[in-house]
Amino acid sequence: MKNKLISLEEAVARIPDGASLLIGGFMAVGGPNRLVDELIRQGKRDLTIIANDTARPNNGLGKLVVEKLVRRVVTSHIGLNPETQKQMIAGDIEVELVPQGTLAERIRAGGVGLGGVLTPTGVGTTVEEGKRKVEIDGVTYLLEMPIKADFALVAAKQADLYGNLTYALTARNFNPLMAMAGATVIAEAEDILPVGCIPPDAVMTPSVLVDHIVTSKPR
Amino acid sequence: MDEKTLIAKRVALELKDGDLVNLGIGLPTLVARYVPAGRHVFFQSENGIVGMSGPITGAENHDLTDAGGSPISALPGAASFDSALSFGLIRGGHLDVTVLGGLQVDREGRLANWMVPGKMVPGMGGAMDLVTGARRVIVAMQHSAKGEAKIVGRCGLPLTSVRRVDLVVTDLAVIEPTDAGLVLKETAPGVTVEQVIANTGCELIIAPDLRSMPIEG
Numbered sequence A: 001m002k003n004k005l006i007s008l009e010e011a012v013a014r015i016p017d018g019a020s021l022l023i024g025g026f027m028a029v030g031g032p033n034r035l036v037d038e039l040i041r042q043g044k045r046d047l048t049i050i051a052n053d054t055a056r057p058n059n060g061l062g063k064l065v066v067e068k069l070v071r072r073v074v075t076s077h078i079g080l081n082p083e084t085q086k087q088m089i090a091g092d093i094e095v096e097l098v099p100q101g102t103l104a105e106r107i108r109a110g111g112v113g114l115g116g117v118l119t120p121t122g123v124g125t126t127v128e129e130g131k132r133k134v135e136i137d138g139v140t141y142l143l144e145m146p147i148k149a150d151f152a153l154v155a156a157k158q159a160d161l162y163g164n165l166t167y168a169l170t171a172r173n174f175n176p177l178m179a180m181a182g183a184t185v186i187a188e189a190e191d192i193l194p195v196g197c198i199p200p201d202a203v204m205t206p207s208v209l210v211d212h213i214v215t216s217k218p219r
Numbered sequence B: 001m002d003e004k005t006l007i008a009k010r011v012a013l014e015l016k017d018g019d020l021v022n023l024g025i026g027l028p029t030l031v032a033r034y035v036p037a038g039r040h041v042f043f044q045s046e047n048g049i050v051g052m053s054g055p056i057t058g059a060e061n062h063d064l065t066d067a068g069g070s071p072i073s074a075l076p077g078a079a080s081f082d083s084a085l086s087f088g089l090i091r092g093g094h095l096d097v098t099v100l101g102g103l104q105v106d107r108e109g110r111l112a113n114w115m116v117p118g119k120m121v122p123g124m125g126g127a128m129d130l131v132t133g134a135r136r137v138i139v140a141m142q143h144s145a146k147g148e149a150k151i152v153g154r155c156g157l158p159l160t161s162v163r164r165v166d167l168v169v170t171d172l173a174v175i176e177p178t179d180a181g182l183v184l185k186e187t188a189p190g191v192t193v194e195q196v197i198a199n200t201g202c203e204l205i206i207a208p209d210l211r212s213m214p215i216e217g
Helices: A008-013 A033-041 A062-066 A082-089 A100-112 A175-181 B003-012 B027-034 B083-091 B127-133 B193-198
Strands: A020-023 A047-050 A070-075 A094-097 A117-119 A133-136 A139-144 A149-160 A182-193 A212-215 B020-023 B042-045 B049-053 B073-080 B097-100 B104-106 B136-140 B167-169 B173-178 B181-187 B205-212
Touching (some): A008 A033, A008 A212, A020 A175, A062 A070, A062 A082, A100 A117, A100 A139, A100 A175, A100 B127, B003 B167, B020 B027, B027 B097, B027 B136, B042 B083, B181 B193
Parallel strands (some): A047 A070, A149 A182, B136 B167, B181 B205
Antiparallel strands (some): A133 A139, B042 B049, B049 B073, B173 B181
C-alpha cells in the first residue's frame, strides 16, 4: 500500500489553480489551517471554496480571501470577514449563501451518492429563488442539490497511517461530511499514530476515504 | 437593570426543565445566566455540541468553542457531533427552544434577522434552519432601534422564515403572535401600554390578562 503520509508542500502541490475545495472548520476551529497557509505560500488562485464560513481576515481560510485567491465561495456566513463582503460588493468574488443546515446536507448528499436534499428551510425566503419545490404530505420542501469538490481539506485530531481519523469536540463540525465529498481527500492531523492505535469504534472517518495525510505540527 | 439583562431574564423564565435550547450569539447568549433555579436545561451550540457551558478561565480548549468561535466548556454528560447531526437536531424537531435576535418581526409573527440589503450581508448561518425547525422560537430584541419600530405591519427586510415565531420579548413588552394578530401579554416594569403602542409599528391586541413582566427590579 502506498504511503499516505506526505509533506505539506507535496500535498498542496497536487492542488491546481482553479480547483474546488471543501474546507473543514467552523470559524477556523477544526480547520486545516496549515494546508490553508501552504495554499497561500504556493499562490494557488481562482479557487472555489466550500466552507461553513469565511472566518476572520487574519484567521484560517479567511486569509485566502484577503490574498484574493478565491473566485467563488459557497458558505453560510461571511459576517465576521469584512473582506469577503467587500470583494462581493466589488464583484471580485462570487458568493453563494446557503443556510448552514442545508450546506451540511448538500455536502453529505454529495458524499453519499444522493441526488439532492428536500428541506423546508428557506421556503418563502430569497433562498428559494430558482429552486424546484416539492410537496410531500402537505409540506413544501426545496430541492437542494448535492455538493462535491475536487479536493476536501479536513482537520483531524488523530490519524493513523492508513488514514483513519478522529476529531475532537466542536472541531469535528463539517470535517467528516467533507471527507466523503472530495474526489481527493487531504487530512491534516494533530497526532499521527501507528495503525491499530485507534479502536474501530472510535474511528469517525474510515481510512478508505482519505488519500493523503499531513501533520498539523510545524517541523 | 439594563435592557439586555431584563430581556434575558424574561426569556429565561420560558425555559422548562429538560429543554434542549439553542441561544443565538449576542443578547440571547445572556439567557443562560438566568435559568431559574431547579431547572436543568441543555444548551446546544450548532457547531456541534449539546451540554455546553460558559468558558472556564485557564482551561480553554482550542477544539471547544461556540458558534461565534469563542471558548466554551462542556458539562459532564455533554455530547459532541458533526454539523449534519447538529442540524438534524434543529430541523428534525428535537430542539425545544431557539432564542434569536431580530431586526424586524411583522404582524404575521414572521422574523427578519439575517440581512439588510446593500448594508449588511453577513449570511444566514444557522438562523433559517433554527426558525424553521425549532419547536418553539423566541425572538429577543430591543423594541425599537434608533427610534424606528422593529415590530411592523410587514417586514421590509428579507425574511428568515415564513414560520410564525412563538414569542417576542423586548425591553418594553412580551408579545405573542397569534392567528388574530400580535397580542400584548406583558409590559416591562414601569412601562405603560401607551408607551408600547407608541413604539410599535402595527396594531397590537391587548391581552385581557395583561400583566407586568414577572421580573424583580
